[in-house]
Amino acid sequence: MVTGEVANTPQSEQGQFEGRRIEWKVETFGDTEDLFTLNNPCGLAISDNDLVMCDRDNHRVVVKKRASKQVSYLSFNSRFKLEFMPQDVVILSANNLLIITDRGNQQIVVSDCQCKLVRTFGHEQTNFEPFGIALMVPFVIVSDIAEHRIIKYTTEGEYTAEVGGYGKGYGQFNEPYSVAVNSVNQVIASDFHNHRVQVFNSELKFLYTVGTAESSLGPLRNPYGVDVDSDDNMYVCDFDKHRIVKFTREGQPVCSLFESQIKTTMYIAISKGRLTS
Template sequence: MSTQHVRMTKARFCPTHCSTKLEFYCDTCQVPICHKCTVVDHPSPDHKMLSLESAMEKYMPEMKAHSQKIAQKVSDFKLRKDRAHDVRQDLDANRSTAEQQINTLCQKLVDEIKQQQIKMLGQVDDIYISKCKQSDANIELLHKIASAESIHSYLNHLLAFGGAVDIMTAQKQIKDQQQHYDDLTNVPCADIENDLVFTENPDCLQIDLGVVKENNLNKPGKPIQSEVRRKDGDRMETITHTQLQVQAKEENMTKQSSNTGREVSGEREPGDVGKTETQPLVVRAKHLQPTKEVQLRKGDGTIKAAKTKQSNLRPCAMKGSLGVWSKFKLEGQGPSPGQKFNNPRGLTFHNDQLLVCDKSNNMVQILNQDYTCEKVLGSFSGQFAKPFQPQSVAVSKDNHYYILDDSNLQIIVCDQNNKVIRIITLPADIDPWCIALLKGFVLVTDAKRSRLLKYTENGQFIAEVGSAGRGQAQFNHPRFVAVNSKDVVMVSDCWNDCIKCFDTEFNYLYQYGQRGDSDGQLYRPASIAVDGDDNVYVCDRYNARISMWRPSGDGTWRSHLFQHEVIQPCYIAVSRDTVCATGWNDKHITVFSK
């Protein structure tokens, strides 16, 4: 622009006649010309000539008007440019605000769903425990009545082969026994239904969190529609925005399903594509479980899953704050072919062997390092009033096995050949969950009366600690107990959501955790295990993880392990670089190895 301005202030020459100056203006052609052009290229009368001064006077007002209009346009452009910058800045700010609001809302919903989960799981526990108590009372009563069969058999044998002395000697006892059974049959059994069910709210997943839109998107008279091309042809059809959302939801569900090992098919009821209201989406899901044979290497040997029938899951590697762990599922290998765990409960390691309280199979399985069953404890048929159901097991230094038989409310002390050494009888009004050994004493948790009991190895009651409450020496459903190398007694205070620690005389020391799902918090803690360095491992049941605590003596949290790898972990055992855990309703044990 500056160069052109300089050129305009100087004398200009005709582009056709280069040595001649421009002196005239052809008003017809509207170009400056020289005097030669007036003769050759712009002759009169076809062309009207004006001097440059006259032409400037004539067109100057028009040029000024154009200048004013262009100046106004420049001002308008500047305003529009500034407005565009403001809009861009507002869009950036609005985007950040919308993202923050969406994240806040979603986190709030996640927290509410977790609370609902915790609430419903607690309701299941409450109903289950209550009905189990009533059912066990009925079973105990009916078991007493069922023993009449043996009396009836004895009486028939006596009447058939006994002499007069035998019959008359037994006459009064038989009469008294008959009266006893008459009295028992008149005792009513509680009417208990197995009506523990969960009914899903059919609308629980149909959550419309909100709409992200422009402010003028849904003005009256402007329906939202899009042109889409059908898969079966080239014809274009109009489809509503709602239908596009449904189709996108189907595609998203299919993509998510392919990533989680689930096969999902979706369909809508027949209807016209162009309808405003869409039909509900019906989804069917089927879990696809990998069954490929795997090999696990432990020590110097190789174990095939097909050989021991341990697992139908591929071992996987997991990285965490404590290193890399491998994982596989242990289904058990009992004394008979195809024998698998049935309701595995208490777990413990002893001399590199894993002891499993296989409760519903009425045995304690002892597994070798390759997880094959070496021995079975539980050949006590006919010795007790009820079937043997092991809940917890501990091993003393002299290799005696202490087995909590909660069905018969007793602790069986036996050797590895199933020889019963002694029986420790427990009170009839307790709910025992776990036992542990402490310097020649036996510790037993009583969830019913919120206390921890202490017995000698010979079964003599010594002391107890606890009552219902939230104080330092109070519990709310204490279920598991463990002892570390410094003889610190640790009790999982389940419904108070913490681990309380005591010395050998039951004096309170400190505690681990409080209710929550953050670092250093627990929700419904279950089984406890201690490794060789006195690190404490806790089954953080409702948080679906294993929490690890330092052996510092003040309840310092260290790490969370295996988040969501075991659903509601309840029972745990730890040995060197191996952690074994099983969930509340699992039929298997999940093994984690470094």
Template structure:
């Protein structure tokens, strides 16, 4: 009963961590939307000012046209009546005199109150805004009135551009609707073996020839499944041998078919064979581990990643640490035929390559959702040609890189892929967010 309660507590803690990560993502999304809204408001304000200038210009042109028409009509009527109108010199002198009075009144007394027939008339809002003569209604300004200076029209290029996005802001980027044409097709989806326990939060995977080892994490076992989806063996009935329930997270298999299983419930590595005989127990707590997630084998050594303590460790078969690299958030590890160690780093969304002494050789990829970019990479594996297969977790896809780190293709899309394994015949197995394993084969 205590084991079950402890197991449930661990599951709830993991889900709480996931929920906290989702909350952080939503906060970043809200902040980005607020910045976008502020920019849109600034652009709308500039457009409204430009529209107001255009309206003023049209109104002034209309007023001037109406005055010209009225003068033309008046002169025509005077000519028909035989009345001589004022000479050009008189009109010019009168216009200059009125212009001087108008400019003086607009500068010295812009807000004076005009007294007409014993009543006080205040200037309206429109009068003040458009600087028309006091008491004059909109659209009846004098032709010689000085025009209000207009604001320069803003060009479309003056709209502020987005600043370079940080790594956190990349999480809120709109993902492409579709990626490149998938190079692999879904062969089948396994909710569990036909003759065994169904999967419940499956984790690490490893191919042994044509068979597949699956860490059925929340069911406390590792299942060996053949090509007919039948369970041939179950590793994990270690009743009473460990203080806490056995909870497998990842698995690696040696050439002698010895299984190296990360037991997250007891923070240890269980080394056993298919007869469930325990060969070795390696206590990872003595090495400072907290939440190991990745494991691989290299020339008799064990490679373990722990992203919670930012460690890549190299252990002997006896559990002695002979080297470590402490940086970033390493999640999974794989080794190619040239003994190059490849690690997915969640901190930088990059793939780091090490030699046998854990010296950093080079790294590739950048954070993003385009070809050649990753967001929170998780599982990793290599095939016989040293091609690299990666779970691009936050972009919901599995991708393939060439041995030198060049982008090759998007294999397929899958929601939140976490662990991946490649068989000798080209099959690819992926464990994602669902309670099943998806098997993909190359498209014809």
């Protein structure tokens, strides 16, 4: 994984966004020279103190202190029927809890950072393969790639709403791998095989799509991870084009980051101007 910082994007008098200065590869971790090795790292989340990563094929969640090299691990293989396969994670800071999508056991896992299991939920769903997750306190938004839908739960695990189904129409998906929520509780969902990002309101009513129109940056091709910054700009991992694309909250393209500099762009997390992928 790589983490770095990016400067603000200036806007010209004509309203056209100019190039962006990028300080990239400020820090890398999880490779063979590090204190720990990641095996198919997936979703990640950032708090003031911790960087939390789903180390899927090692069947664990890695918690790394941001200010030091201290690392701890969470694994629940002895607790569940099947192997723990963490795909994505969010941090519920108020309670110091992690909420994790577990593809191996088709459930959502809630735990503290000391590996104390608090609860699981999602078992009531049939043909359920939870993938991406995002916070909309007091709710969580979960993407389900088996049924091509987005589900809204309370953080206690109560089902409240969903949108989706397989297809190409607005509000339909073909594998929604990642979700994010902005400051006005709009839900941003990647729609991988439909080559677009869809945006919904807090009640999961469709608003608009992002990344399909031709522009100087070109359309998205298999968008994977999504996240937002403090200004509600959207960042999309454009998987097939090996880049991260920035959009305004309204869906206008701004710039392309790390183009051809990253072998694979799948997940992204942004916190206080710091981008981790």
